[in-house]
Amino acid sequence: MTFEPERLGRSRSDLAEALRSQRKRAGRTQTWLAHRCNMSQTKVSNIESGHLTPSPIDVELILEALGTDSPVASEILAIARTANTEWQDHWSSRRRGLDKKQNELATLEAASTEFRFFLLSLITGLLATPEYVRASISDVPGDQSKTIARKLERQQVLYDPSKSFTFLLTEQAVRWPLLPPMAMAMQLDRLSSVSRIPNVRLGVIPLAGHIPEKPLNTFTVYDRRLATVETGTGALILRDHRDVAAYLRDFEAYERCAVFGHDCRELLAEWSVNFTRLRQ
DSSP: OOOOGGGHHHHHHHHHHHHHHHHHHTTOOHHHHHHHTTOOHHHHHHHHHTSSOOOHHHHHHHHHHHTOOHHHHHHHHHHHHHHTEEEEEHHHHHHHOHHHHHHHHHHHHHTOSEEEEEESSSOOGGGOOHHHHHHHTTTSOSOOHHHHHHHHHHGGGGGOTTOEEEEEEEHHHHHOOSSOHHHHHHHHHHHHHHTTSTTEEEEEEOSOSOOOOOOOOOEEEETTTEEEEEOSSEEEEEOOHHHHHHHHHHHHHHHTTOBOHHHHHHHHHHHHHHHHHHHO
16 A cells, blocks of 8 residues: 555545444444454444554454454555554644644653653654754754753653663764764763663664665664654654564564663763863
């Protein structure tokens, strides 16, 4: 199925209609279907009304229970895959206010316990100094003080012992000179400090030796259930277990190329000194 961002909203209603039609075609009630799929009748009702987007696994269970023909089932599963993909463009986020986007991220972080960040080109807000945060949104017009404050508030989640974080940063992400040299040196010192938090693993992938992997995007995986993928104009939110599993495999591959702990801090210290010398 061709990916069309404008289809994402409609695909949810298409999926609800398709599943409702299949149940009626099979001559089954919502109560019967709920029992066969080990779901509540309320969940089935919410799926068929479009109030709840079912996961592809839920859709597979429903179609199997209803005995849906293979060609039709394949088509409905393709709709389910699109329905479990969300596109958030930067322009819409900016119109709504970037501080509201920060609230959405804080809600997602509160509901998750295991985080994996792959940072290809820049440092994420959870790891950033106030100067770096300000520079990262400098192209957004208007007063960004609320957004900056909210980004910095979100950093408190790193100190929650019930959560675990793994950050993988390429050397490019760490050393990209978004700030003047001394401010960049302070940013690298911040990374080194965060790496000492007990529930945080922070690794860097040095651009040396042989790296067989081919990263294309910055991405984050939350609890093995959701992945967000950054692009130049927005972000994809993926809930299909196959998509999430693919990004988990990518993350594990990049992790094997990274250095952690003392070796990581030695590299950060070396690069920090290099920035300091640039000022002299």
